[in-house]
Amino acid sequence: xxEVEQNSGPLSVxxxxxxxxxxxxxxxxxxxxxxxxxxxxxxxxxxxxxxxxGDKEDGRFTAQLNKASQYVSLLIxxxxxxxxxxxxxxxxxxxxxxxxxxxxxxxxx
Amino acid sequence: xPEVTQTPSHQVTQMGQEVILRCVPISNHLYFYxxxxxxxxxxxxxxxxxxxxxxxxxxxFDDQFSVERPDxxxxxLKIRSTKLEDSAMYFCASSEGTDTDTxxxxxxxxxxxx
Numbered sequence: 001x002x003e004v005e006q007n008s009g010p011l012s013v014x015x016x017x018x019x020x021x022x023x024x025x026x027x028x029x030x031x032x033x034x035x036x037x038x039x040x041x042x043x044x045x046x047x048x049x050x051x052x053x054g055d056k057e058d059g060r061f062t063a064q065l066n067k068a069s070q071y072v073s074l075l076i077x078x079x080x081x082x083x084x085x086x087x088x089x090x091x092x093x094x095x096x097x098x099x100x101x102x103x104x105x106x107x108x109x
Numbered sequence: 110x111p112e113v114t115q116t117p118s119h120q121v122t123q124m125g126q127e128v129i130l131r132c133v134p135i136s137n138h139l140y141f142y143x144x145x146x147x148x149x150x151x152x153x154x155x156x157x158x159x160x161x162x163x164x165x166x167x168x169x170f171d172d173q174f175s176v177e178r179p180d181x182x183x184x185x186l187k188i189r190s191t192k193l194e195d196s197a198m199y200f201c202a203s204s205e206g207t208d209t210d211t212x213x214x215x216x217x218x219x220x221x222x223x
Contacts (some may be wrong), residue, residue, distance in 0.1 A: 010139065014120075031209050032210075033208040034211065036214075042216070042217075043198075043200050043214040043215060043216050043217045044152065044214045045214070049211050088151075088152065089223055090152075090212075092139075092160050092209055094207075095157050095164055095165045096142070096154040096157055096165055096167070097142075097144075097150040097152075097154060097212060098154070099151050099153070100151065101150070101151045102151065105118070
């Protein structure tokens with residue numbers, strides 16, 4: 001059974017703070033890792049992908065991957081109210097994505 | 110910017126009826142997928158499609174479901190004899206070159222089975 005675990009939250013941070021989202025996965029054969037954002041009633045929207053150990057930065061977002069610990073995280077700097085959404089971690093060994101249940105983030109103005 | 114499109118946005122059907130959900134993947138993408146998301150639950154993989162055949166399917170994707178690429182642009186999901194528990198959002202996705210590439214999701218079709 002390939003599991004992707006996320007803290008469901010809700011996670012609340014004040015505007016301008018750093019939000020930290022975490023994800024663990026069970027399949028050591030996983031090759032690619034993604035963070036998607038999903039607003040209520042909408043489809044998943046890609047934020048970042050990461051394929052190798054370490055950090056990857058894109059604007060206010062930083063993804064971190066540690067394959068040995070089977071752990072991937074997303075940091076959101078200078079959080080904005082528009083960042084309020086559910087953040088989905090997705091992991092793939094190839095072909096299909098396995099999604100976590102998502103972490104609900106609320107950024108308080 | 111190219112995007113995945115899906116029709117209809119909302120489909121209401123009676124239990125036992127057949128429905129066809131339609132998707133137009135991004136034009137240069139080679140891999141196509143269907144996922145579903147029951148309200149309040151996680152996104153679940155149904156099936157992947159490559160080179161005009163199913164490459165992988167989940168245990169959810171039983172004989173009630175079928176997929177087809179009837180022409181060069183459309184990708185369809187057929188659900189025969191719908192059940193109440195089929196009510197969900199159905200997302201189509203596509204990816205470009207390999208099966209570990211980023212998958213881009215369509216806006217979804219909300220299926221309501223009465």
